[in-house]
Structure formats: structure tokens, C-alpha cells
Amino acid sequence: MNDATRGTGGPGDGTRAVRAGLPEPVKHEPTLPGPVFAAHFHLPGDPTGPYTYGRDENPTWTLLERAIGELEAPGREDVEALVFASGMAAISAVLFSQLRAGDAVVLPDDGYQALPLARAQLEAYGIEVRTAPTGGDAQLEVLDGAKLLWIETPSNPGLDVCDVRRLADAAHAQGALVAVDNTLATPLGQRPLELGADFAVASGTKQLTGHGDVLLGYVTGHDAGAMAAVRRWRKIVGAIPGPMEAWLAHRSIATLQLRVERQNTTALRLAEALRERPEVTDLRYPGLPDDPSHKIASQQMRLYGCVVSFTLPSRERADRFLDALRLVDDATSFGGVRSTAERRGRWGGDAVAEGFVRFSVGAEDPEDLIADVLRALDVTAD
DSSP states (O other): OOOTTBOSSSSBHHHHHHHTTOOOOOTTSOSSOOOOOOSBOOOOSSOOSSOSBTTTOOHHHHHHHHHHHHHHSTTOSSOEEEEESSHHHHHHHHHHHHOOTTOEEEEETTSOTTHHHHHHHHHHTTOEEEEEOSGGGGGGGGOTTOSEEEEESSOTTTOOOOOHHHHHHHHHHTTOEEEEEOTTTHHHHOOGGGGTOSEEEEETTTTTTOSSOOOOEEEEESOHHHHHHHHHHHHHHTOOOOHHHHHHHHHHHTTHHHHHHHHHHHHHHHHHHHTTOTTOEEEEOTTSTTSTTHHHHHHHOSSOOSEEEEEOSOHHHHHHHHHHOSSSEEOSOOOOSSOEEEEGGGGSOSOOOTTEEEEEOOSSOHHHHHHHHHHHHHHTOO
């Protein structure tokens, strides 16, 4: 794992996070301007200038997009960021703006639970969808002739990792575009554009904003034509964030490095503690030296994430364990300052065991959180 506090010769991640996207200071004006609530703007004469109508642009989005671009691609002026109403809105924008009937796309078969919904819609539009697991770079085996390769690494919820640069090079050699879902890693943990991807896509609902109170998504990319198509799709479907959500997201990014550092450190400690429990099987965390993904994760990730996954002996045991936790909310999503966990099989969309638990580590004191987890395992023992 590389030094998590330094970027590519510029300021450290903490400095970048607290200042990302801020406008030039103006006397008597706030450091971060408040949200701009406007459906339309004064527009005499010809419709020129950056702000004309609220579905197209908003000053609050502009500052947030600038901040995300600075995090995903520090020092690059050719990278554009676009924000969306949710992570799925961002994912859909890339898929449906870049693909046409007769094209082929490669998706992970172990990725985010809503991808099968996207697959069904793609196929309804006459687009061929191929799938393969994330681990072992298996998507390479079905890449031939594809227009777009969609990578999710680490995968959710299984936490497998693939070699982004290897897959991107192979895809580009065949003329395919590459999109990487960077939700679980965050731009502080991994920068797909630096690894050769054309798009870095994420749900800002998760660790980027980190408080469980905002739905948001974003797309970043460096190809002007491809990003223009993404922007056009956003305009057509109106998948835009509200100004309040955009402002809350920008406000939250200021603490991203602090939250990520605590959560990643605690996640590793929790994984190490769980490794000693006989009832815990299939433990996965890329930061563990013996994890199957550790080698490649260490080469391309700067931080390993806040999610730990493991399996308990049965559905009933997992449910009892979750109910016994005192510092952990039984809730979906991940990346928040309050730890959450869930028995992922309850949704029915992931190929996981009935006792599979996805655990999102929050910002609680590590000793308190780990003690709560071990106590819950003890009191629910068969």
C-alpha cells in the first residue's frame, strides 16, 4: 500500500480534501458558498454563459464537481466531473450514453446488486451483455469485441480485486472503453483514471459523503467527447442532484481524509480480530496479508476500504449476531461514520451464503467497536 497522505507531488490528501473545489476568497463572503436554489437564472439576450436553466447547470454543482475532479485526478486539467442524483444514475449515464444496439458490454457477475437490473434494460435495447467474476481478471476472457468494459474493484460485497491497469490496457488494445466503479475505494484509496480507466464512477452516497444523509453519484473522465455524451444523458433524463444535497456532499468531503484514515485502520484491526474466531469463515478484507486480493490491491490501492465481509454458520446465527450488536446499525449501504452491518442474503440478489455479513466500519473508537463485535459473537454462540 502506498503512502495515503501524498498525491502526485502535490499537497497531501487531507489538505486537498479540506480545500477541494473552494472558490477564490472574496471579502465578507463565506468560504463555501451556500446552496443555490434556482430553477432559472436571469438571462437577457442570447442564452450564453454558464448558468441558464436548473436542469443543465447549478453553481453548487460546479463547486462540488471541481472538488471531486481534484480528488479523482489531482493536477489534471483535462478531467471533467459530473454529479448525479444517485450512484445508479451515474452508472446508468455511462452505460446508456456509450452503448448502442448491437454493441457488447462486459459487466462483473459479482458486482453491485442493481447491475442485473441494468443488464435487463441493456438487453432490452439490443445490447449484448457478458459477465465474468472480478477475481483473477476473469473479465479478460469475455472481452473480445466489446465496446465497454465495466470494472468494480473491490467488488461489492465479496471484496475481490482485479488488476485495473492490465484490464484497461487489454480493453484499449481492442478499442473498448473502460469504466471503474470506485465507490468502495474512494478517490483517496484508488484513482482509476491514473490506472488507465476512461471513467471513474461512484456512489457519493457512501464513504465520499459519509453521513448516511445524502443520495449522490458522479462520473469523472478525461475524454471530452465521451463526457459530453454523459452530460447529454444527464440532461435528457434529468438525473440531477438537488442543490442542498450537492452542498452537503461538498461540506462532507472536507472530513473525507480524517474519516477514511480512521475507518480503514479500524477495518484492518477488526478483520484481524475476526480471523481468530472459529465461527467466522470466508473472511475477506484486502488489507489482510493472507487475503487472496492483497497482492494486487497493494499494487494499485492506497487504502483498502472500510468494508469487511465474513460468513457465520447459519442465517439464524447471523441474525442473532446483528441483533446483539450495540454500536452497529443493522442497515444497508456502507461508508458512514456510524458502523453498519447486514446479512446481505436478505436482499436475494447476491450470490452469497445465508450467513454472509457485510460489515461497514464507522468512526467509533476501535477498541469499543471491536469489543462490541466480539461480545455479540460470544453471546450468540450456539
